[in-house]
Amino acid sequence: MIAGFALILLGVLLVFAGTLFYALSKPARVEGGGVILIGPIPIIFGTSTTMAIVAAVVAIVLMVLAIIFMLLASRAIPQPG
Numbered sequence: 001m002i003a004g005f006a007l008i009l010l011g012v013l014l015v016f017a018g019t020l021f022y023a024l025s026k027p028a029r030v031e032g033g034g035v036i037l038i039g040p041i042p043i044i045f046g047t048s049t050t051m052a053i054v055a056a057v058v059a060i061v062l063m064v065l066a067i068i069f070m071l072l073a074s075r076a077i078p079q080p081g
Helices: 002-025 049-076
Strands: 033-039 040-047
Touching: 033 049, 040 049
Parallel strands: none
Antiparallel strands: 033 040
């Protein structure tokens, strides 16, 4: 149990150190974007047009995967009767 905790702590410290090292090593251009789904209506935003398009594509892929998984799950559930 102690070894597991030590490995998790080591992993967190390595991620923190790597992020800090990368942030201090060179100036970086940061872009971001996202999608908010309110019912069937998506609100897509991004710091650039490219990031908005990437966010939209990722949202479409995730929605298609969700539909596929829902269809597969509905077939796995036994129907009464």
